[in-house]
Amino acid sequence: MNLWKMELIHLFRSWRGWTLIGFYLLASILAVVIGVFIDRAYGNFSHARALELYMTISIVGFLVFLGIVVSSLAFDSNKDSSIFLRTRFTMKQIILTKLLIYVPFSSILFYSGFILTVIASMLLFDTSDPLQLDWVLWGIFLELVSVFFYVSLMLFTSSVFRGTVASVLLTLAMFIGVPLIGTTLITVELLMRGLMDTPPVEWENVSYVGRTLLWWPAALSDAQAFLTVTESEVNSGMISFFGQSFELDAHFRSKPLISTLVSSPILALLAWRRYTRREI
């Protein structure tokens, strides 16, 4: 028995691992089933749109993943079991084991669901406008880079509070709260400036708040849009994602890419400092 086995037992002898698997599998099944209904009603449903549906629905799985990882990282919430760990293993061993199990597990689940949806949608839906592999690979690369920020932020929020609930709430507040508050502030700003007629796709160029929010590292996740780029989108130079149109530009999320690369090590170091200096 070692820490790796312990974490795997923690995942698979409880609801945690199976629930995560269930959510990603469900996201894939739902994307295909909804696609079938839309295809029957309107026809010409493309496999790229099925993938967009999958990515939308799998956000629920991602939120569950956040909760599970953060609660696991908040191991000091139970002082006595924490003593068991801390007196036998180094902090580096404890944290690295958790991250090296949970983060790849979540990524594997996401991409397994993605591949499952690709296969099913290629069999069932319109494939006349094929996916562009080079863009898909670029999207996967940026998505993997964004994982660094998620991991660092989860580490940091887990290290701020000792309690599980407070840590999970703070993490969710950061991930959901920042975009929500940002969108509200953009709306207020555009109202105040009399620019409410601006189409949403232009908000991030017109609004000062929108421009600032582009530096929020989590915005790098918008690069998921590259996972569904099709041949016609390459020809038109525009991509459609979550009902919005963007200019197809490989550098369209370069600002959050920079802030991710800068902020992730800082957050990780701050978290490390807090973890190692915490008295229990």
Place this chain on the structure above:
Amino acid sequence: MPPALVLKDLTKVFGKVHALDALNLTLEIGSIHGFVGPNGAGKTTMLSIVAGLKRKTSGDITFGIPFHQMMLMPDTPDFFPLLTAREVVDLARWPFRKEVDLDAVSKILEEVGLLDSADRQVGGFSRGMKQRLGLATALIGKPQLILLDEPCSALDPIGRREVLNTISQLRGKSTVLFSTHILSDVEDVCDSVTVVNDGKALYGGSVSGIPKSEGQSFEDAVLGLLLSKGNVE
């Protein structure tokens, strides 16, 4: 042979409260030392500082053994509820896996009276069973210094006797520092004792050397010491 542990003027301050106030302690190798005092006397704080779980405010700690050869059992040990008792002890063996083989897991579970429950998940264990399991996890690596924080507090009389016997058998093999407020336990198994109150040592020395009047028991002598110097009601 140098002592296993020497504490010199160890002090820990929480805000305005002196949890430990210039505490001195010397643990001879192979001895069993009792650390006695009422609730809030600073027993757990001292053990936590020695184990590296809390930082000292001032004072010196000198180990005569390698730091990794020390193990702490907290007063209310807790474990990951989905693991079985066998898995918990095996996990505790991991840092010592080169010196201790897998067979030792069953042996130590038998010693603490948990062999019948070895394959049960510990989430369903009573506090007493967790305390026995805590002792097993502390002993599995055969550490040279064992810190036990009130190891018998949740045990029934038979369990308490068994655990005290286990501790007694460690004499000469490991150095044991165990905190308790059950005075008879100290008299039964300890070679030396430190009596503390409000973070200050009131007495440090052999169990038999505690100042007492003729015919006075060890328990009465310790109570007398606490009442006279420690403001204990």
